[in-house]
Amino acid sequence: MNSEITLERPEIEPINYLNARHGIASWLLTTDHKRIALLYMISLTLMFFVGGFFAILIRLELLTPQGDLVTADTYNKLFTLHGLVMVFFFLIPSVPTVLGNFILPLMIGAKDLAFPRLNLLSWYLYLLGSAFIIWCLATGGLDTGWTFYAPLSTAFSNTQVIKGITGVFIVGFSSILTGLNFITTIHKLRAPGLTWFRLPLFVWTIYATSMIQVLGTPVLAISLTLIAVERVFRVGIFDPTLGGDPILFQHLFWFYSHPAVYIMILPGMGVVSEVIPTFARRPIFGYNFVAYSTFGIAFFSFLVWGHHMFVAGESMYAAMAFSVLSFAVAVPSAIKVFNWTATLYKGSISYDTPMLYSLGFIGLFTIGGMTGLFIASLGVNVHVHDTYFIIAHFHYIMVGGMVMAYFSGLHYWFPKISGRLYPEGWAKLAALIVFVGFNLTFFPQFVLGYMGMPRRYYAYPPEFQVLNVLSTAGASILGVGYILPLIYMIWAWKFGPKAGNNPWGATGLEWTTPSPPPEFNFDITPVVTEPPYNYPTVDDDE
Amino acid sequence: MKVISETTYYIICGSLLVFTVLTYLAALVDLGEWNLVVALIIAAVKGSLIILFFMHARYSSHLTWMVIGAALLWLGILFSLTLSDYLTRIPFASVLIF
Amino acid sequence: MQKAEQFPELQYRDLDQQREAAELGMWIFLTTELLLFGGLFISYAVYRHTYPEVFAEASRHLDTVIGTVNTGILIISSLGMALAVYGAQTAKRKRLLFGLIAAIVFGTAFMVLKGIEYYHHYLNAEFPGLRFDYSVPDAKGKQVFFFLYFAMTGLHAIHLTIGIVLVCIILYLAYRRRFSPDYYTPVENAVLYWHFVDIIWIFLFPLLYLIDVHK
Ligand SMILES: [Cu+2]
Numbered sequence: 001m002n003s004e005i006t007l008e009r010p011e012i013e014p015i016n017y018l019n020a021r022h023g024i025a026s027w028l029l030t031t032d033h034k035r036i037a038l039l040y041m042i043s044l045t046l047m048f049f050v051g052g053f054f055a056i057l058i059r060l061e062l063l064t065p066q067g068d069l070v071t072a073d074t075y076n077k078l079f080t081l082h083g084l085v086m087v088f089f090f091l092i093p094s095v096p097t098v099l100g101n102f103i104l105p106l107m108i109g110a111k112d113l114a115f116p117r118l119n120l121l122s123w124y125l126y127l128l129g130s131a132f133i134i135w136c137l138a139t140g141g142l143d144t145g146w147t148f149y150a151p152l153s154t155a156f157s158n159t160q161v162i163k164g165i166t167g168v169f170i171v172g173f174s175s176i177l178t179g180l181n182f183i184t185t186i187h188k189l190r191a192p193g194l195t196w197f198r199l200p201l202f203v204w205t206i207y208a209t210s211m212i213q214v215l216g217t218p219v220l221a222i223s224l225t226l227i228a229v230e231r232v233f234r235v236g237i238f239d240p241t242l243g244g245d246p247i248l249f250q251h252l253f254w255f256y257s258h259p260a261v262y263i264m265i266l267p268g269m270g271v272v273s274e275v276i277p278t279f280a281r282r283p284i285f286g287y288n289f290v291a292y293s294t295f296g297i298a299f300f301s302f303l304v305w306g307h308h309m310f311v312a313g314e315s316m317y318a319a320m321a322f323s324v325l326s327f328a329v330a331v332p333s334a335i336k337v338f339n340w341t342a343t344l345y346k347g348s349i350s351y352d353t354p355m356l357y358s359l360g361f362i363g364l365f366t367i368g369g370m371t372g373l374f375i376a377s378l379g380v381n382v383h384v385h386d387t388y389f390i391i392a393h394f395h396y397i398m399v400g401g402m403v404m405a406y407f408s409g410l411h412y413w414f415p416k417i418s419g420r421l422y423p424e425g426w427a428k429l430a431a432l433i434v435f436v437g438f439n440l441t442f443f444p445q446f447v448l449g450y451m452g453m454p455r456r457y458y459a460y461p462p463e464f465q466v467l468n469v470l471s472t473a474g475a476s477i478l479g480v481g482y483i484l485p486l487i488y489m490i491w492a493w494k495f496g497p498k499a500g501n502n503p504w505g506a507t508g509l510e511w512t513t514p515s516p517p518p519e520f521n522f523d524i525t526p527v528v529t530e531p532p533y534n535y536p537t538v539d540d541d542e
Numbered sequence: 543m544k545v546i547s548e549t550t551y552y553i554i555c556g557s558l559l560v561f562t563v564l565t566y567l568a569a570l571v572d573l574g575e576w577n578l579v580v581a582l583i584i585a586a587v588k589g590s591l592i593i594l595f596f597m598h599a600r601y602s603s604h605l606t607w608m609v610i611g612a613a614l615l616w617l618g619i620l621f622s623l624t625l626s627d628y629l630t631r632i633p634f635a636s637v638l639i640f
Numbered sequence: 641m642q643k644a645e646q647f648p649e650l651q652y653r654d655l656d657q658q659r660e661a662a663e664l665g666m667w668i669f670l671t672t673e674l675l676l677f678g679g680l681f682i683s684y685a686v687y688r689h690t691y692p693e694v695f696a697e698a699s700r701h702l703d704t705v706i707g708t709v710n711t712g713i714l715i716i717s718s719l720g721m722a723l724a725v726y727g728a729q730t731a732k733r734k735r736l737l738f739g740l741i742a743a744i745v746f747g748t749a750f751m752v753l754k755g756i757e758y759y760h761h762y763l764n765a766e767f768p769g770l771r772f773d774y775s776v777p778d779a780k781g782k783q784v785f786f787f788l789y790f791a792m793t794g795l796h797a798i799h800l801t802i803g804i805v806l807v808c809i810i811l812y813l814a815y816r817r818r819f820s821p822d823y824y825t826p827v828e829n830a831v832l833y834w835h836f837v838d839i840i841w842i843f844l845f846p847l848l849y850l851i852d853v854h855k
Contacts, residue, residue: 105651110651111650111651112650112651113651114651114661114665115661115665116649116651176672180665180668180669180672181665183664183668184661184664184665184668187605187661187664188657188660188661188664189651189652189657189661211612214668214671214672215612215613215616215671215672215675216675217672218672218673218674218675218676218678218679219620219675219676219678219679221676221679222676222677222678222679222680223679226679226683226791229769229791232769233768233769233770234769235768235769235772235783235787236768236780236783236784236787237683237784237787237788237791242780242783242784243691243779243780243781243783243784244784245686245687245690247627248624248683248686251624251627251682252679252682252683255620255624302616302619303619303623305623306623306627309627314627315626315627315628315629315630315631315632316630316632317626317630318623318626318627318630321623321626322623520650545726545729545730546722546726547726548723548726551719551722551723551726552719554719554722555715555716555718555719555722558715558718559712559715559716562708562711562712562715562845563708565845565846565850566704566708566850569846569850569853569854570853570854571854572854572855577850577851577852577854578851581846581847581850582843582846584846585842585843585845585846588839588842589839589842589843592718592835592838592839592842593835593839595722596718596721596722596831596835596838597831597832597835597836598725602663603660605664606663606664606667609664609667609668609671610667610671612671613670613671613674613675614674616671616675616678617674617675617678617681620675620678620679620682621678621681621682621685624682624685624686625682625685625686625689628686628689628690629689
């Protein structure tokens with residue numbers, strides 16, 4: 001790694017966004033996108049560990065075939081809250097609100113987002129939504145599954161459904177406002193010379209993600225509102241005994257919630273598209289294809305939601321169409337995987353921590369995506385529907401893909417965010433632990449699901465025990481892998497060596513400004529004259 | 543932003559009111575299935591007038607048009623794919639024959 | 641008293657850029673609003689497909705006269721808002737204030753008429769959740785129709801109420817001479833919002849009130 005020589009006087013810390021203002025109010029009322037990103041990072045980490053806590057309890061219960069640790073009712077609440085917290089309060093906001101908030105304006109050479117106060121409001125909405133979820137679980141929890149299917153959620157469940165729904169509803173608006181803010185920012189605040197095809201791919205993916213947030217989330221909001229009204233006023237919009245149709249709820253819910261998977265994964269793909277060229281020292285292969293495929297994924301993601309309802313009573317003709325369209329999403333996703341791989345070809349690769357996570361992402365996302373094709377086929381779906389095969393499939397996407405990408409991005413931009421370097425040895429160790437722990441946790445679940453173990457039960461036949469024990473063992477390893485970065489990053493924030501402007505020797509405007517960046521990002525608005533990822537090729541170096 | 547003259551606004555408002563009466567009158571005629579279609583077409587015309595003139599979209603940037611287009615496209619996706627299920631269901635009774 | 645000069649916020653190059661961003665943000669917001677209502681419209685489509693006759697029958701319980709008059713009222717309120725923008729753009733203060741006041745008055749009139757309708761439905765036991773007669777024939781379909789009727793017009797009424805409050809604020813600012821031909825973004829965005837709410841009603845009117853009225 002060629003670190004730049006910086007002319008720093010060690011005794012005087014230069015003014016940056018962290019030390020420019022002081023006091024609690026300067027944080028809680030800040031409109032600085034970088035500070036808001038840190039606020040998000042802290043609150044998201046807390047919610048991540050709340051969701052992780054439920055995961056631990058689930059895995060402990062499944063250590064033995066009998067239901068011994070918790071009751072069946074408690075188990076229902078555990079998996080519901082695990083899914084709800086992880087999906088709505090960690091995975092969906094993770095990369096956009098933390099890394100997107102921090103890096104996006106820097107990447108496009110802007111001083112802030114288009115609507116800084118709206119950005120702060122989004123964070124407060126996130127907090128309010130989280131408060132409802134905490135209140136919900138403090139007063140007894142929720143047992144409908146994170147999908148809130150009617151009529152279970154409206155007529156039968158006697159848990160805190162309204163509080164849970166309110167929390168998700170509010171955090172949905174946080175998500176909408178963030179998306180709106182990003183789209184406007186990308187359109188209006190790009191630095192001079194920064195044309196669309198000079199944008200880093202991370203910006204493209206954030207844009208596509210924001211589109212999904214803006215276009216999909218309102219439908220979730222209205223369907224949750226209808227659930228709440230049906231439950232409170234005992235009217236029938238989904239309840240068949242009152243004339244409603246429960247399948248309609250599933251349509252409305254999945255219209256948002258399938259694309260939501262791409263809200264989670266697309267920004268992760270953006271991170272990987274930044275990390276791979278940096279550590280392979282090559283421009284991304286087929287920039288245009290990667291950029292267009294981003295929009296291809298975002299668009300197709302809205303055409304496939306019916307694949308969640310193959311066995312729910314959906315018309316078989318619609319099911320066929322949804323099945324075919326689900327296969328189509330694989331095409332743009334595969335384009336990305338091929339392009340990343342091609343970028344690596346003949347690159348001078350260095351295996352720093354962000355790169356390790358990104359390589360992990362490519363492998364695990366591919367497994368998750370390929371198994372997605374299995375379950376998009378109608379016949380296989382009938383066999384594995386609602387089994388652990390599904391659980392394993394979407395955890396490969398969401399945890400193996402998304403969380404890996406989030407960690408990759410966190411490590412990649414940590415020097416920019418904090419101005420310090422994290423301990424590389426520990427970080428590599430943690431990356432290895434996460435990779436091993438993850439596969440040990442979830443690979444056995446593919447097998448379990450294929451053998452027929454259904455999801456959402458707290459007990460199972462004894463012949464499934466060996467694989468479940470493996471999975472639980474993996475989960476505890478994974479837990480260690482997640483706690484390690486928390487520890488060494490806090491340590492490095494205080495004691496790590498100074499990073500300098502550009503520790504990775506990467507391209508991109510965010511690396512031209514000091515680390516940590518000054519309060520308004522750039523003293524002089526930068527002018528862009530080059531394509532992105534303009535790395536000298538290997539031949540030039542020699 | 544372009545200034546649209548007051549006269550235009552009055553004309554648009556007048557035609558919207560005429561279309562409202564027209565909607566009502568059309569509903570009084572028995573057109574069978576087509577009553578719904580006619581009502582929706584008139585509503586769409588009224589909506590377009592409002593968007594184009596009252597909301598100034600006619601004089602707005604391509605970007606605004608893109609946003610409007612995306613909104614309508616996504617609404618179309620929601621409708622067409624949801625209805626693709628409801629309109630192609632085989633009635634339960636005919637399944638029982640098998 | 642005209643504010644001497646407006647400065648853009650820090651992240652913008654100039655006022656034009658700031659205005660464009662605000663306008664784009666508003667249009668995107670309206671997109672989300674459209675899809676919010678879209679969830680209700682598709683529910684309507686599905687249930688009208690499921691219960692065609694019951695919907696037609698139930699629709700006859702709505703007051704077509706009030707519905708039509710309300711449509712006209714809302715269109716005239718939209719004209720008021722359009723004139724307000726014209727007034728702001730051309731520094732014709734009276735036009736601006738008059739247009740805003742007209743919108744508030746007609747918007748409120750709409751709400752009053754809507755309230756009268758709701759009250760009648762309550763008296764006739766056609767208000768699912770509060771007072772609904774399940775003993776009538778086809779009660780299920782009728783219940784779904786009236787639920788959708790209240791959900792759609794109710795959500796619309798909430799939006800209109802927000803709109804009225806918004807316009808009151810704009811009116812106050814206009815009265816304090818905060819706007820000029822160089823800076824009237826809040827007026828413009830409130831107008832966009834108002835017209836959007838109007839468009840929703842224009843679709844609700846035939847879908848709810850005019851199903852097979854000829855029979
Ligand atoms: Cu899906």
